[in-house]
Amino acid sequence: MVLAASALALTWLDYLRFARTVPGELQIFRISGGFPGLGAWAGARIFAGRRRARPSMAIRMPSAREMDVLPLIADSLSNKEIAPRLNVSSNTVKTHVARVPEKLEVSPRSAALARAREPGLLP
Numbered sequence: 001m002v003l004a005a006s007a008l009a010l011t012w013l014d015y016l017r018f019a020r021t022v023p024g025e026l027q028i029f030r031i032s033g034g035f036p037g038l039g040a041w042a043g044a045r046i047f048a049g050r051r052r053a054r055p056s057m058a059i060r061m062p063s064a065r066e067m068d069v070l071p072l073i074a075d076s077l078s079n080k081e082i083a084p085r086l087n088v089s090s091n092t093v094k095t096h097v098a099r100v101p102e103k104l105e106v107s108p109r110s111a112a113l114a115r116a117r118e119p120g121l122l123p
Contacts, residue, residue, distance in 0.1 A: 060103040069096040 061068065065086075072082045079097060083090040101107060 060105075062100050062103050065101070066096045066100050069093060070100060073097065073100075 006075075068086055069082060072085060079090045079093040082093045082097075086093065
């Protein structure tokens with residue numbers, strides 16, 4: 001207790017010395033300069049745990065043509081087999097097949113099918 005009182009007394013004396021030796025404008029400038037830093041620190045501490053959560057079902061919808069490709073992928077057809085059914089080139093099918101997993105935010109082709117079944121894009 002005595003140690004805490006001594007520390008408080010020394011801090012008060014240091015403040016009084018500071019108040020007498022430094023002009024008033026400079027003191028105000030120093031104090032006001034600390035508030036933005038204090039505000040940034042406090043804001044970071046308060047809002048650190050409040051991150052916006054992404055909904056798990058927030059997916060971009062595939063285009064109509066990409067939707068045409070999905071059931072054919074589900075039937076385990078290759079790109080060359082899908083192309084004549086849709087009257088497009090195999091390169092176009094390859095592009096559609098590549099974009100569907102991107103829009104559904106999954107990596108392998110099979111995971112895209114599973115993800116497409118979740119919101120009811122595929123039966």
